[in-house]
Amino acid sequence: MHEESLIRSLLRQVEELAQQHHARAVDEIEVEVGPLSGVEPLLLQDAFERLKDEFSWPRAELSVLQVGLDVLCQSCQSESQLKDFRFVCHQCGSTSLKIIRGDAFRLLNVSMQVDDSFNGKPQATATQHSTDACGLPLNEQTSHP
Numbered sequence: 001m002h003e004e005s006l007i008r009s010l011l012r013q014v015e016e017l018a019q020q021h022h023a024r025a026v027d028e029i030e031v032e033v034g035p036l037s038g039v040e041p042l043l044l045q046d047a048f049e050r051l052k053d054e055f056s057w058p059r060a061e062l063s064v065l066q067v068g069l070d071v072l073c074q075s076c077q078s079e080s081q082l083k084d085f086r087f088v089c090h091q092c093g094s095t096s097l098k099i100i101r102g103d104a105f106r107l108l109n110v111s112m113q114v115d116d117s118f119n120g121k122p123q124a125t126a127t128q129h130s131t132d133a134c135g136l137p138l139n140e141q142t143s144h145p
């Protein structure tokens with residue numbers, strides 16, 4: 001099933017992220033689903049419930065954020081959110097629209113518990129050496145009476 005393979009690759013992606021960050025646990029996985037993504041949020045949740053036992057953190061929760069369909073008008077450059085899937089600009093009525101959001105399924109955010117000992121590294125700070133003020137022109141003029 002479509003949603004199942006999406007969840008499989010999503011979980012792989014999260015496993016990689018968790019490894020990179022030396023996570024102790026993954027709490028929540030947040031994804032974005034647009035109306036034109038071809039993904040059914042309910043089926044997505046279903047697939048997640050079925051597959052999460054294969055995942056290293058089966059107690060993680062999936063949170064699906066359903067976004068609207070945002071378009072950019074090519075004629076008047078205004079952005080609008082289409083409510084009824086009629087591809088018409090709300091400002092000028094043009095039909096040459098570019099989809100800027102709403103046609104994708106993607107990973108938004110992963111909440112994980114990170115071991116502090118890996119975060120304790122001191123951050124390298126770039127020190128700015130200020131150049132001497134010697135080169136400044138002296139505006140002050142000494143006048144001798």
Ligand SMILES: [Zn+2]
Nearest residue numbers: 073076089092
């Ligand atoms: Zn327009």
